[in-house]
Amino acid sequence: MIKFYDISQWQEKPHFQTGGTRDKVIVENPEDGNLYYFKTSLKRANDEYKHEFWSEIIASDIGRELGFNTLHYDVVINKNKIGCLSKSMVDANRNKLSEIINYLRGYDSNYNPNDKSSYCKYTFRFIEQALRSYNMEGEMRHIVTTIIFDSLIGNGDRHQENWGFIIPNSHGGNGEEHTELVVNAVKCVFAPIYDSGSCLGRELLDEKIEKMLGDDQMLYAYINRDRCEIRWDSAKKISHFDLIEQIMEQPNYRQTVEDEIARIERVFNAEKIAKIINGIDQHLPENLTQYGLPGNRKQLIKKIVSLRFDKLTELKCKDCKTYT
Numbered sequence: 671m672i673k674f675y676d677i678s679q680w681q682e683k684p685h686f687q688t689g690g691t692r693d694k695v696i697v698e699n700p701e702d703g704n705l706y707y708f709k710t711s712l713k714r715a716n717d718e719y720k721h722e723f724w725s726e727i728i729a730s731d732i733g734r735e736l737g738f739n740t741l742h743y744d745v746v747i748n749k750n751k752i753g754c755l756s757k758s759m760v761d762a763n764r765n766k767l768s769e770i771i772n773y774l775r776g777y778d779s780n781y782n783p784n785d786k787s788s789y790c791k792y793t794f795r796f797i798e799q800a801l802r803s804y805n806m807e808g809e810m811r812h813i814v815t816t817i818i819f820d821s822l823i824g825n826g827d828r829h830q831e832n833w834g835f836i837i838p839n840s841h842g843g844n845g846e847e848h849t850e851l852v853v854n855a856v857k858c859v860f861a862p863i864y865d866s867g868s869c870l871g872r873e874l875l876d877e878k879i880e881k882m883l884g885d886d887q888m889l890y891a892y893i894n895r896d897r898c899e900i901r902w903d904s905a906k907k908i909s910h911f912d913l914i915e916q917i918m919e920q921p922n923y924r925q926t927v928e929d930e931i932a933r934i935e936r937v938f939n940a941e942k943i944a945k946i947i948n949g950i951d952q953h954l955p956e957n958l959t960q961y962g963l964p965g966n967r968k969q970l971i972k973k974i975v976s977l978r979f980d981k982l983t984e985l986k987c988k989d990c991k992t993y994t
């Protein structure tokens with residue numbers, strides 16, 4: 671269940687550096703002494719995705735409802751900023767988060783995601799080759815599952831630093847990243863799914879929401895424009911569904927994808943999903959209701975999830991026709 675906190679009095683940890691593009695800070699909860707990550711919605715020069723933090727919270731809650739291991743986010747106010755809060759996935763005394771980029775760069779030292787010439791390298795195969803080089807190909811099932819989760823919410827931002835593994839603090843890596851990953855390959859655990867908030871129409875302006883609700887063609891076109899950050903081959907980005915279809919065609923992944931889609935079909939309950947979305951902001955105190963998620967956005971998010979679920983499950987049927 672999503673809770674509301676006022677964290678204005680929690681102590682900020684300014685010396686911690688986090689990656690990422692949103693306004694964020696690490697804070698210590700005075701009650702339990704644990705560290706938490708607070709982040710706001712994305713602000714760009716011309717765009718303000720003011721409802722984006724709700725997409726993070728809804729995505730995580732829907733994910734849990736459907737049996738994915740998503741990181742839990744609550745809604746919080748921090749002085750004059752509204753945003754979402756997650757408890758640290760790691761305990762600095764014991765372990766740390768090593769994001770996928772470390773494995774990719776450990777495998778291919780020329781890979782640099784900030785360099786345009788590297789964009790096209792970020793493919794499913796590249797991730798597979800990198801993990802295999804660490805004898806971690808067994809972890810690919812988590813990669814597949816996360817892509818399927820993203821297909822349901824339309825998250826277009828699963829870049830190299832938005833997923834990873836929790837590894838023990840190394841004894842023997844001498845601080846050298848590659849050695850540390852090798853030493854810990856057998857002890858790593860795929861991290862809970864985090865930073866999934868670039869989804870569920872968070873970038874749509876208010877006027878567009880109304881239009882889309884009244885125009886199914888416009889909504890379908892929007893969903894069909896979906897692009898997954900992870901490519902199949904280097905040429906161009908494709909939709910999550912096209913990527914999943916490609917993965918499904920690989921004999922060693924077909925069963926994993928089919929089982930996962932079948933599992934989601936079994937647990938998907940439109941009423942429960944609607945309840946999550948409708949009630950997401952119910953704990954906001956009265957003086958902060960201006961930050962609530964407007965009813966028409968909730969309406970659109972419900973439609974998006976439902977249409978995306980249909981598209982995902984159609985893939986399985988398509989596959990049945992092809993293979994049986």
Ligand SMILES: Nc1ncnc2c1ncn2[C@@H]1O[C@H](COP(=O)(O)OP(=O)(O)OP(=O)(O)O)[C@@H](O)[C@H]1O
Pocket residue numbers: 688689690691692693694707709741756757758759760767827831832864865
């Ligand atoms: N709960 C958490 N536990 C541990 N580390 C976290 C947690 N939340 C965030 N981080 C770290 O902080 C980084 C930035 O957080 P996050 O990805 O949520 O922010 P962002 O600004 O949305 O990122 P992006 O630039 O990918 O859009 C993450 O890549 C991760 O390393």
Ligand SMILES: [Mg+2]
Pocket residue numbers: 689690691831832865
């Ligand atoms: Mg991030």
